[in-house]
Amino acid sequence: MEFIALNYNKQPNIKDIADHVKLSEFHFQRMFKEWAGISPKRFLMFITLNSLKQNLVNANNLIELAETAGLSSQSRVYDLFVKVESVTPHEYKTKGKGIIIQYGIHHTPFGQCFIANTKRGICALEFIDELPDRTVNQFKEKWKNADIIENQHATKPLIESCFGNTEKPLKTLLYGTEFQIKVWEALVKIPYGYLTSYSSIAELINKPKASRAVGSAIGKNNIALLIPCHRVIQRLGGLGGYKWGEDRKLAIIGYEKSFLRK
Numbered sequence: 001m002e003f004i005a006l007n008y009n010k011q012p013n014i015k016d017i018a019d020h021v022k023l024s025e026f027h028f029q030r031m032f033k034e035w036a037g038i039s040p041k042r043f044l045m046f047i048t049l050n051s052l053k054q055n056l057v058n059a060n061n062l063i064e065l066a067e068t069a070g071l072s073s074q075s076r077v078y079d080l081f082v083k084v085e086s087v088t089p090h091e092y093k094t095k096g097k098g099i100i101i102q103y104g105i106h107h108t109p110f111g112q113c114f115i116a117n118t119k120r121g122i123c124a125l126e127f128i129d130e131l132p133d134r135t136v137n138q139f140k141e142k143w144k145n146a147d148i149i150e151n152q153h154a155t156k157p158l159i160e161s162c163f164g165n166t167e168k169p170l171k172t173l174l175y176g177t178e179f180q181i182k183v184w185e186a187l188v189k190i191p192y193g194y195l196t197s198y199s200s201i202a203e204l205i206n207k208p209k210a211s212r213a214v215g216s217a218i219g220k221n222n223i224a225l226l227i228p229c230h231r232v233i234q235r236l237g238g239l240g241g242y243k244w245g246e247d248r249k250l251a252i253i254g255y256e257k258s259f260l261r262k
Helices: 002-009 012-021 023-034 038-044 049-052 059-068 077-081 089-093 132-142 152-162 177-190 198-204 209-220 246-260
Strands: 081-084 100-109 111-118 122-127 147-150 171-176 196-197
Touching: 002 038, 002 246, 012 023, 012 038, 038 246, 049 081, 081 177, 100 122, 100 132, 100 152, 111 152, 111 198, 122 132, 122 152, 147 246, 152 196, 171 177, 177 198, 177 209, 196 246, 198 209
Parallel strands: 081 171, 100 147, 122 171
Antiparallel strands: 100 111, 111 122
């Protein structure tokens, strides 16, 4: 998926992709379809910029979609169960004083991932492309006064819930400014498999002229997937960047669309 997303503009054929992962065309197509539910060719089609542009939804129908999508579609059920909570002003000011956090690093379909959890919810979910220690240290600096403990055993079930089909409610604990939290709460309203624009999110939070500030807030999101910043692109169809890499953003978008349109 990373290879397809990174090379979609070259429109690689099945042989090119199969050669990249060192499989025969037959076995590659079969494995890809078993895992993603669609053929590599259809996946490639979903992530072309033209397709992304055609699938944008605006602020006016975003709420309606959020209410009607989900169980009535082929989307993953867990999207309906993401609950959002934010740290208190005191916790924000004191960088998490009194909060106990457990973290772990796990493999996922989209790369290695750092996850951190509190009793009130997941407070970090970040893809790692560099040394894990760097991500851990940056997290510890952000939550400087919290009690932070490594616990792979405790965080593994959470990772499986985040990247699998589940009806178990998932809670998130957001750490940010008032404006950032408003933006992140708006992102949760984007239904699985759908896309919207930065300007539509700005309209949704009643700040229609704040598209650039919205983009900045989205870039500060450190809870990937559950706070779905990957579902926001530019109105003209450009990707608009992604904290964890544009190729990964395209891969996640294509994967979600494959489930939505099965």
